[in-house]
Amino acid sequence: MAYNRFKNKYVEEVVAKVLMIAATVALFVFASSIIYTIIANGWNAMSWEMISQLPGGGFYIGKEGGLLNAIVGSMYIVGAATILGLIVSIPVVFYLNVYLNPNSKLGYAARLCFDVLFGIPSIVYGAFAFTIMIYLGAKASLLGGIIVVTLLIIPIFIRSMDEVARSFPRAIVDAAVSLGATKWETIRVVVRQIMPGIATATLLSIGRAIGDAAAVMLTAGYTDSIPTSLSQPAATLPLAVFFQLQSPIPQVQERAYGAALVLTIIVLIISILGRIITNRFSKHRIK
Amino acid sequence: MSQQQLQYKTSPYRLLKEKVASTTMLILTLSALLLVVLIAVGLVIKSMPILEEKSLVDLVFGSSWKPMKGEFGFLPFIAGTISVTLVAIVLALPISLLTAIFLTEYSKDWVKKAVFPVLDILAGIPSVIYGLWGVLIIVPWISEKLAPKFVEFSTGYSVLAGGVVLGVMVLPLMVSLFVEIFSSTPAELRQASQSLGATKWQTTKKVMLKHTRAGIFASVMLSISRAMGETIAVLMVCGNIAQMPESLLDGAYPLPALLANNFGEMMSVPIYESALMFAALILFVVVVIFNILSRIILHRLQKNS
Amino acid sequence: MDIIKQGMFRPNQKFCTNANADAKIEVQDLNVNIGTNHILKDVNLTIHNQAITCIIGPSGCGKSTLLRSFNRLLEDTAKTKITGKVIVDGDDIYEKGCEITHVRRKMGLLSQKPCPLPMSIFDNISYGCKIHGIRGKKKLAMVVKHYLEAAGLWNEVKDRLHTPANRMSLGQQQRLCLARGLAVEPQFILADESTSALDPISSKIIEDLFVKLKAEYGIVMVTHTLRQALRIADYVVFMYMGEVIEQGTAEEVFKNPQHELTQKYLSGAFS
Structure with a gap:
């Protein structure tokens, strides 16, 4: 029987391939549509004033001012949460991978828990933190925002670092302990080895932390000024987008677009940085 | 010579450090377990008042939401959550599945190099940006282009808009989960099928998809649980009307949106606060169950392979 | 080589656990179970x-497994049950209260595959010294130079001490690992088929190093190749199915094996 290229299975093959390419192209279309929309709308609203000034009087009815409060507020929250998150999660990852056996029950339970924590919606974190704050008599504040965002990103940190650490060659730990190091003292070696993992995890977490709106809405509040202490409320970029978009006044909506552009640029920079840093840190890695 | 030799001992300071470090790390690890329990307990305690007043069935299946009159029926919100999530998954599943198959089975390396950064970017874009995109692009498109063909009028703020935005949001997650699953299937499986004369697509359809179906199922569950908790983006585009959505073009009011919109303000009414906490509890329980199930399935698969 | 004078391998003179020339490892009734497998059965040897x-x-x-029981690396990996005694220099290392890091320092391990730590060549060697409290740049530089020379590596790497260790060839990496182990001044060197991953020339270099080093250290070597054992062994232990079948000086075991299994193994009947 001669080769028949119109036989069903070949037709199917072509159709499937076309569909697959279409799906992949759709990804690009979505990504570029989103970025284009944000840039096209935000471009007009962008000015130096926008990112260097606090909201002035009458800002919300269209008078002058900028977004500095939200930019600085986001920086504070994200910076502090990232540092706290690293401090907590590096030891946990180290413990899971070096102290515990690969098939330890505690390790399994803890990993499952971090997966669950990772899956809990940020609004639930927010609601939980909010009630705790009410209970403690605290008001929406920078501190509240930092704590809830830290809780939010710790599972991300741990999960993505753990993924790298699990493929970590155990022989390296063995090599270090056979020199007489205690397990704790091997942390330097382990951290070096999983550095690319730590770097990507950090950027991933920053990205998630800076974009989170639901949890900080309930815990950090919103304000027009830059917070000077941990107990004051703080503004954040996503909320600057969210609140200003609800305004009926076009100029204020413009500012929402501007804030969205700033946020998008930051996120894109983080994403690019991620690639560069990952490549740089892999210098000492043992394959 | 032996007189000048020092007998070396590990310094007690180092041993103490080891002890302190390992205990601290154990406590940190255990506190993760504790946090899950703490959140659960906190939410349950807080939603006790409303559970004492109404029966669980009334709450979940009641469709009248008039907090000021003391009527708390969560059905509209639950229906809103389910419908938006369902639309999102229905849209995202074929796209992500096809993309993942394309990336693992068909494409050349340069395609992967181009697609993965795009996935990174999509995954990194904050939800408020997705929401804004929905407001600026999807909502007008629905109200101007799509809706007039079916109904007389729609604002565009609808289940469909929420579903589309949410669908795009979960795409990167789903694609990367699928890619991981596909690329962990053994090459022999493919070769065996192809050496029997099957085309690539036949192999994919009959062997790969069958082999990975548990993994796909688990990934979809994971994505559903992620989609259900998404707040701001959905809140911005789905209309927030406390009603049972009857068509894709009706507005909806998912649970997370309910929480976000009402939390700070209504805290003065204890029963209302309790109702909101109950909403959070529903979300928490569903998400936790979905997560645990899918993780266990994925873990099993990993162990077997 | 002049370098092999008494004490020359230990410029720190800090630990010098090898002061006692007739220190030895004595294994008494050692049993090791991993999971349900009985890996070592009543091992007795010196x-x-x-x-x-x-x-x-x-x-x-x-x-x-036997080798790894000498520096207590076994208990880290899986569910292991160990009974019996391993007496190093008069102390049972499995006794409660015995300090594990101290044991491991005394027993340098050279693993099968070279395993440099993820840092520069210099840091690889200074790592262990720093852990054991040797400070000061000058001193560390001296130590690093000394041990790289001892491992015959100094001339090859002296211009790139601060490049990542994983860029060296496998043979160089293995010598680096040896130098790293020597730098904490162990008493014994445990070599776990340390030449099996290397090319013939590199393994020859390592072998030669061992022959020199035995003036200062006790070297325990697990090997797969009989010829290697023939070349360098002073004492030989023959094991089969977790039991020590025969032990003695190389001459005794190779020339005049007592046990039937040993004879068969040596004649190449099985491997």
Whole structure:
């Protein structure tokens, strides 16, 4: 029987391939549509004033001012949460991978828990933190925002670092302990080895932390000024987008677009940085 | 010579450090377990008042939401959550599945190099940006282009808009989960099928998809649980009307949106606060169950392979 | 080589656990269970200082397990149950209260595959010294130079001490690992088929190093290749199915094996 290229299975093959390419192209279309929309709308609203000034009087009815409060507020929250998150999660990852056996029950339970924590919606974190704050008599504040965002990103940190650490060659730990190091003292070696993992995890977490709106809405509040202490409320970029978009006044909506552009640029920079840093840190890695 | 030799001992300071470090790390690890329990307990305690007043069935299946009159029926919100999530998954599943198959089975390396950064970017874009995109692009498109063909009028703020935005949001997650699953299937499986004369697509359809179906199922569950908790983006585009959505073009009011919109303000009414906490509890329980199930399935698969 | 004078391998003179020339490892009734497998059965043997002891036997006979029990690396990996005694220099290392890091420092391990730490060449060697409290740039530089020379590596790497260790060739990496182990001044060197991953020339270099080093250290070597054992062993331990079948000086075991299994193994009947 001669080769028949119109036989069903070949037709199917072509159709499937076309569909697959279409799906992949759709990804690009979505990504570029989103970025284009944000840039096209935000471009007009962008000015130096926008990112260097606090909201002035009458800002919300269209008078002058900028977004500095939200930019600085986001920086504070994200910076502090990232540092706290690293401090907590590096030891946990180290413990899971070096102290515990690969098939330890505690390790399994803890990993499952971090997966669950990772899956809990940020609004639930927010609601939980909010009630705790009410209970403690605290008001929406920078501190509240930092704590809830830290809780939010710790599972991300741990999960993505753990993924790298699990493929970590155990022989390296063995090599270090056979020199007489205690397990704790091997942390330097382990951290070096999983550095690319730590770097990507950090950027991933920053990205998630800076974009989170639901949890900080309930815990950090919103304000027009830059917070000077941990107990004051703080503004954040996503909320600057969210609140200003609800305004009926076009100029204020413009500012929402501007804030969205700033946020998008930051996120894109983080994403690019991620690639560069990952490549740089892999210098000492043992394959 | 032996007189000048020092007998070396590990310094007690180092041993103490080891002890302190390992205990601290154990406590940190255990506190993760504790946090899950703490959140659960906190939410349950807080939603006790409303559970004492109404029966669980009334709450979940009641469709009248008039907090000021003391009527708390969560059905509209639950229906809103389910419908938006369902639309999102229905849209995202074929796209992500096809993309993942394309990336693992068909494409050349340069395609992967181009697609993965795009996935990174999509995954990194904050939800408020997705929401804004929905407001600026999807909502007008629905109200101007799509809706007039079916109904007389729609604002565009609808289940469909929420579903589309949410669908795009979960795409990167789903694609990367699928890619991981596909690329962990053994090459022999493919070769065996192809050496029997099957085309690539036949192999994919009959062997790969069958082999990975548990993994796909688990990934979809994971994505559903992620989609259900998404707040701001959905809140911005789905209309927030406390009603049972009857068509894709009706507005909806998912649970997370309910929480976000009402939390700070209504805290003065204890029963209302309790109702909101109950909403959070529903979300928490569903998400936790979905997560645990899918993780266990994925873990099993990993162990077997 | 002048470098092999008494004490020359230990410029720190800090730990010098090898002061006692007739220190030895004595294994008494050692039993090791991993999971449900009984890996080592009633092992009794003596390992002498300042000599090379080769542990030979077919694969899976527990050679590596035995070696790893000498520096208590076993208990880290899986569910292991260990009974019996391993007496190093008069102290039972499995006794409660025995300090594990101290034991491991005394027993330098050279693993099968070279395993440099993920840092520069210099840091690889100074790592262990720093852990054991040697400070000061000058001193560390001196130590690093000394041990790289001892491992015959100095001339090859002196211009790139601060480049990542994983860029060296496998043979160089293995010598680096040896130098790293020596830098914490152990008493014994445990070599776990340390030449099996290397090319013939590199393994020859390592072998030669061992022969020099035995003036200062007790070397325990697990090996798969009989010829290697023939070349360098002073003492030989033959193991089969987790049991020590025969042990003695190389001459005794190779020339005049007592046990039937040993004879068969040596004649190449199985491996």
